[in-house]
Amino acid sequence: MNQPQAIRLKRLDYRILETCIHCGMCLPTCPTYMATKNENASPRGRIAMMKAVASGELSPGGHFADEMYHCLGCLACQTACPADVPYGFMLEEARADVEASRVLATPARSFTRRMLLSHVFPSRVLLRGLGTMLWLARRTGLQSLALRTGLVRLFSRRLDALAPLAPPITRPFTAMGYRTPGNPNGPNVALLAGCVQDIAFADVNRDSVTVLEKLGCRVSIPRGQQCCGSLHAHNGELETARRLARINLDAIDPLAFDAIITNAAGCGSHLRHYARLLRDDPDYRERAEAWDKRVQDLLAFASTFPRLPESRAPRGARQRLTYQDACHLVHGQKIHAAPRTLLKALKEYEWIELPDSTRCCGSAGIYNVTRPEQARALGNRKIGDIRTTGADVIAVANPGCMVQLRALSREHNLPVRVVHPVTLLAESWQ
């Protein structure tokens, strides 16, 4: 067995692994089980493997590693589970063991992970530098030239295949250090700018400020904040996730704000668990507990206001609007009603419920990069569902899902606008 002393699952309270009562209620909600009908590709099967690793019967390499990354991390199983199995937490620990075992390590994988997870994502300067380069490449036509002439394919077939998934860079980036002008009396909130969100969806951050200010909030975007670390925690890099959590806790004093607001489902689901992440750190644990109490998803936060701004009247026929539940909003944070309440109140739109809206679209963090075929199959199914609604607009509150649905709707010639719900609120609220 590889490095038994490094196995995190062994150090986990075994009672956590034993919470699964093997009832199987999660199985029909699990996309990988439904696609394979293989017990090992189900939540119950994966938990059994985690227990086997914890008890020393199984090595964290080989088949175990493959199954831990075959899992989408969509957390649909958590919603279905009657025993409250903390599957997401267990998966993070299991993936950390896979990475420690180095069974998946190849020079290319290690280099890409080190570059992106250790250097680019944790540094706003590097991320913005990369964002600016990509923005220039698109503006000058260099990017499409490289794709058209096959230069990208020559360099990397994989990169060429992934090019349609690259979100356009939106400049200017988020205004770090922003504070609502004047001296309004409303709730004092800090907005988290995110990492990819900052360079590819800065418009969503601006719309978030607009929405919060229309609700009467005093908004700050504190300087010094970095990537929340969710990508790291979900991909077995728990130490870097901890480092990023400490940076954010140093940059934003949770006690100075009524709420710390995030608009990205994947980030929110992680940001609410800094105390769990830093449970063994006496210097940060208390602050992390205060932080967790204040982190709120923007849509859930907005829905608590007793009076919402009036939405504008339709100009001509109303557009048909539907909504996809981002997994880490509905399963990770149990937020289902709030976005619907806000969107259904917009007079410009006719609401249509999306069938199976809580089933993953296949984006799943970086799943559409690491497992493009499975991600595409799930995405294609989702596009089929959207088509049946006849929607003109689909709202989804996570950048990865927006990228996936935009790319696939283009590919399938489905004329639908894929947009963050907060953008619709910013546009419609008077």
Ligand code: SF4
């Ligand atoms: S997180 Fe999603 S893919 Fe993974 S076991 Fe649970 S339901 Fe299945």
Ligand code: SF4
């Ligand atoms: S629903 Fe929960 S308790 Fe039942 S098998 Fe799945 S993970 Fe285990």
